[in-house]
Amino acid sequence: MSAPRRRLNRRFFARSVHEVAPELIGVTVLVDGIGGRIVEVEAYDQEDPASHAYIGRTARNAVMFEAPGHAYVYRSYGIHWCLNFVCDRPGCAEAALIRALEPTDGLDVMRARRGVAAERALCSGPGKLGQALGLTLEHSGLALDEPPFALFARSGTPEIVTGPRIGITRATERSWRYGLEGSPFLSRPFRP
DNA sequence: ACCGCGATGCACT
């Protein structure tokens, strides 16, 4: 038997993304009952040249400037949908990019959506995760503690590793990528 | 293992 799941309230996100991001490792995220445990995230804040919010509020990033505890979904490279959790207070425009999950719920649906069988390949990257969870722009702006989203607190305190963020060209020196140590479900290994 | 590249949409320092 596994431990009962305890729901995460949106107030969890009303703090600096730099506090929230490492605490997201181990949290379970489901969309319409499908998803898994977060094993990798990245933090982006408003003074961050790599962040969508750096240039100020635009049509695309408006959700980042609104209430914490909501989803910010954007299209990446014209192909993928990527999921962020908005943090801090309205106007602070901070968000955590959810980069990888350990699949726990709805494996068969995720396999069908992804077109691959290997469990390790279902959610091991922000674009893969977006496809596995069936995300689109319609999910952007939705509250994380209301359907179709459901978040559950982690049990215990995981071992966390940090490193530089992936796939950016600016502010690459900031170690704002967080991962579950030793997880086989990461998008890429963390360098020692 | 690494490296290069095409796909594909759209925001835009």
Next chain:
DNA sequence: GTGCATCGCGGTG
């Protein structure tokens, strides 16, 4: 017109 908060494939070691 340029550049992505990506992925998967095909090439070379």
